[in-house]
Amino acid sequence: MKNSVANAPKTHDEDLPLPVIRQATTPSVADQIFDALSQRILSLKLPPSTKISEAEVAKQMGVSRQPVREAFKRLAKLGFLYIRPQSSTTVSLISENAVLRARFIRTALEVKTSRTAADSLDADGLAALAALIEDQKAAIAEKDRDKFHALDDAFHREICVQSGVGYVWNLIHENKAHMDRVRMLTLNAASQKLALDDHIKIFTALTSNDADAVEQAMTEHLSRILVHIEAIKADTHTWFTEDTQ
Incomplete structure (x- = not known):
């Protein structure tokens, strides 16, 4: 038995001792x-x-x-x-194709997430979303565009988190970046109020556990960029390209 143990081949970890990694x-x-x-x-x-x-x-x-x-x-x-x-x-210039791809990916992910939320949100989750809506109202009153944009993101992220799929927000956040530059071009008082109204519609559907209504409200909300992009391009045409660079 001793000889068999002594003659056993070394394992990989014995051949290649690994250093301890210090987490940053x-x-x-x-x-x-x-x-x-x-x-x-x-x-x-x-x-x-x-x-x-x-x-x-x-x-x-x-x-x-x-x-x-x-x-x-x-x-x-x-x-x-x-x-x-x-x-x-x-x-880089703002790629219209990249924006449209980002919007497609984001809509696919958020529609699925919002339907999950309609079936799973509890009272605490709804309270968290309600608080974010009130914060958005305050940001509009304060005319704080950057704050509203951050709270807009927070609302969508919270739907993911509260429905138990917070990891999905990482994918959404990663893919929506090309939309964000267009979003900043349209983020005036009127568009903030429109976004807030959309969030209220989404929230109302969530409180009713109506998955179909949530999907419709979320799809409409994320489709607004399609309506405005041509007008934005007309105003800032030198910033746009149809090709990816």
């Missing part, structure tokens, strides 16, 4: 740069066609160029930066 408690430098730049791109503080350089971003943020380069590559992969090697990097 804060985002990496590249993550922080990515978040800062993506927020400014999606909010149009960095509008389409704006030139941006690794060196300048590194200088302003007090970091080396390597994490900036990593963030640039991530943003380019998502379609928000257009990198010309040995030339320049610019914020």
Whole structure:
């Protein structure tokens, strides 16, 4: 028995001892740069066609160029930066095709999620959504566009969380980014009020556990971008392209 144990082949973990990984408690430098730049791109503080350089971003943020380069590559992969090697990097134009694809994916996910919510939301979940609607009313009264946009996202995220599929919001958030730039172009007092009314319709259907009514309200809400996109393009045509860059 001893010989058989001694002659047994070594396992892989004995051949390749692995180091202990220390979990990061804060985002990496590249993550922080990515978040800062993506927020400014999606909010149009960095509008389409704006030139941006690794060196300048590194200088302003007090970091080396390597994490900036990593963030640039991530943003380019998502379609928000257009990198010309040995030339320049610019914020990409708004791709109409990318917006329409994002809207299709988001609608498919949120319709399914909202139907799940209609069957599963409890009193606490409904109370959380009601509180967000009141916060949205306050943001409109305060004329705080950025706050309303954040609360709009929070309302949709809360439907996912309260119905037990919070992980779906990560997919929605990842895919809706191209819609967000268009959303910021349309986010005036009238469109905020319209979005609020849509949220109230969705909430009312959820309180009645009416899955069909929730689906109809959610689909109508997410389809509004189709109605407005042509008018937006007419006003800011130089920011749009039908092609992905």
